[in-house]
Amino acid sequence: MWLDLLGWGGSVLLVYSLLQARVLRFRALNLLGCLVLLVFNTLIGVWPMVGMNAVLVAINVWFLVKLLGEAHDQAVFEVLEVGTDDAYLAHVLRGHAADIARFQPDWDGVRPGDHAFVVQRGDETVGVVVVRPDGDVARVRLDYVTPRYRDFTPGEFVWRRSDARGELHEAGFRHVLTSPHMVGAYYQRVGFRPQGREFVLDL
Numbered sequence: 001m002w003l004d005l006l007g008w009g010g011s012v013l014l015v016y017s018l019l020q021a022r023v024l025r026f027r028a029l030n031l032l033g034c035l036v037l038l039v040f041n042t043l044i045g046v047w048p049m050v051g052m053n054a055v056l057v058a059i060n061v062w063f064l065v066k067l068l069g070e071a072h073d074q075a076v077f078e079v080l081e082v083g084t085d086d087a088y089l090a091h092v093l094r095g096h097a098a099d100i101a102r103f104q105p106d107w108d109g110v111r112p113g114d115h116a117f118v119v120q121r122g123d124e125t126v127g128v129v130v131v132r133p134d135g136d137v138a139r140v141r142l143d144y145v146t147p148r149y150r151d152f153t154p155g156e157f158v159w160r161r162s163d164a165r166g167e168l169h170e171a172g173f174r175h176v177l178t179s180p181h182m183v184g185a186y187y188q189r190v191g192f193r194p195q196g197r198e199f200v201l202d203l
Helices: 002-017 023-044 047-070 087-095 097-103 156-160 162-170
Strands: 077-082 115-121 124-134 137-145 175-177 193-195 198-202
Touching: 002 023, 023 047, 077 156, 077 162, 087 097, 087 115, 087 124, 097 137, 115 156, 115 162, 156 162
Parallel strands: 137 175
Antiparallel strands: 077 115, 115 124, 124 137, 175 198, 193 198
């Protein structure tokens, strides 16, 4: 009975992993499912399946190491400032409007005078950051990550990269203040200091 449960459990994990939109979560669950099935097939002596799962384990480990190694690599993610009337920016925001509302419920759209950045991984857009001027303070109105990269924090490159921070400084900003309504804020990990429900970064 326990052997059957082991086999079914591994199969369920494998199938469940294929339903994940997040690339990191997909690889982690797929690795776990393959490990369980590797043990199961070893115990029942189905050697072709042992070989296949061993190869899949190695592939998943390789991708996980690569993904985790690139997670905070400034050479992998590029930050591009775009105009508030940029057609591609409007397309990204429109396509992800429902998801944005879940994580940034106070988002009220791009306005003239805002500063907008898209974060790219190659030719794939993985995040959008929009700040609104308030004197010498850049108020973060949007810091959005696409579902595929939800386990990462690509918005950090707007705050960590010297060129992106330089653009904000040259625009007259001396501080960045986050929204108190953002779900799953990550800012303390990238140099912000807490201020009540908000976070502040001095430029």
